[in-house]
Amino acid sequence: MEANQTLDARGLNCPLPILRTKKTLNAMQSGETLKVVATDPGSLKDMTAFCDQTGNTLLASAQNGGDFEFVIRKV
Amino acid sequence: MNAEPDTRSRILATAREMFHGRSYADVGIQEICEGARVQKGSFYHFFPSKRDLALAVIDDMADDWAHGFVAEAFDQNLPPVERLDYMVDAAYYWQKAAKDIEGRMPGCLFGNLALEISTRDDVMRAKLNAVFERAKDKFRLTLDEAVATGAMAPMNTEDTATAMLAFLEGIILLAKTRNDPDVILRLGPAIKTLRIELAQ
Numbered sequence: 001m002e003a004n005q006t007l008d009a010r011g012l013n014c015p016l017p018i019l020r021t022k023k024t025l026n027a028m029q030s031g032e033t034l035k036v037v038a039t040d041p042g043s044l045k046d047m048t049a050f051c052d053q054t055g056n057t058l059l060a061s062a063q064n065g066g067d068f069e070f071v072i073r074k075v
Numbered sequence: 076m077n078a079e080p081d082t083r084s085r086i087l088a089t090a091r092e093m094f095h096g097r098s099y100a101d102v103g104i105q106e107i108c109e110g111a112r113v114q115k116g117s118f119y120h121f122f123p124s125k126r127d128l129a130l131a132v133i134d135d136m137a138d139d140w141a142h143g144f145v146a147e148a149f150d151q152n153l154p155p156v157e158r159l160d161y162m163v164d165a166a167y168y169w170q171k172a173a174k175d176i177e178g179r180m181p182g183c184l185f186g187n188l189a190l191e192i193s194t195r196d197d198v199m200r201a202k203l204n205a206v207f208e209r210a211k212d213k214f215r216l217t218l219d220e221a222v223a224t225g226a227m228a229p230m231n232t233e234d235t236a237t238a239m240l241a242f243l244e245g246i247i248l249l250a251k252t253r254n255d256p257d258v259i260l261r262l263g264p265a266i267k268t269l270r271i272e273l274a275q
Contacts, residue, residue, distance in 0.1 A: 013143075015165045015168035015172070017165060018168045019144060021129075022161070023153070023161075040172075042175060042176060046168055057155055
């Protein structure tokens with residue numbers, strides 16, 4: 001799934017992927033999409049919780065080898 | 076390849092996880108060695124005692140924090156007040172992720188150790204106090220900047236920074252006691268409202 005922007009959070013442990021995701025989304029426009037690639041196994045639950053709490057939409061989440069990929073639409 | 080740094084790192088990482096998830100007193104050198112897959116002789120080559128190991132664990136974790144999520148949260152490019160929110164987010168997501176994996180919220184390693192050993196070991200207490208001082212300074216520099224740019228009204232930034240650190244440590248302790256990281260999410264944002272006024 002293509003997105004307006006991509007954040008490479010591979011190699012970062014919680015909570016860094018979430019903090020970087022939040023920072024990146026803050027600089028984006030409402031309705032734009034962000035693809036996040038992470039390797040932290042906790043990132044699936046974290047990203048789901050983050051979207052629930054912030055109102056952003058988690059459009060897709062997938063595991064690709066050791067990578068977890070998420071696409072988020074900014075609220 | 077030099078195996079020494081790897082062995083030392085393994086001991087540190089294992090001890091850090093065990094001290095954090097349980098306590099300093101509860102964890103013995105034997106099980107640290109087993110967890111890190113090292114011989115006792117090798118352990119003592121790096122750390123003369125469990126106490127020396129604990130002091131190194133504090134340094135190691137403080138260094139990780141300083142270059143990891145603390146640096147990320149107190150990012151100079153963020154407006155000062157937003158940095159406080161990022162620090163609360165960091166505490167929440169970190170504790171939540173640990174609970175998701177272990178089933179138990181570990182709390183703050185430094186807070187846990189401070190509660191456990193402050194009455195028993197002045198060297199460890201002083202080291203933990205230095206970690207808290209550095210954390211407080213991050214808050215104070217943020218508040219100084221917020222006041223200088225007019226984002227916050229003048230206040231006693233030194234004492235307010237200390238109060239903010241105490242608040243954050245306090246809600247992490249309460250959340251740990253309830254085994255519920257949502258306490259941090261619910262109460263954390265109020266950190267921005269704390270104020271110690273300047274003396275009249």
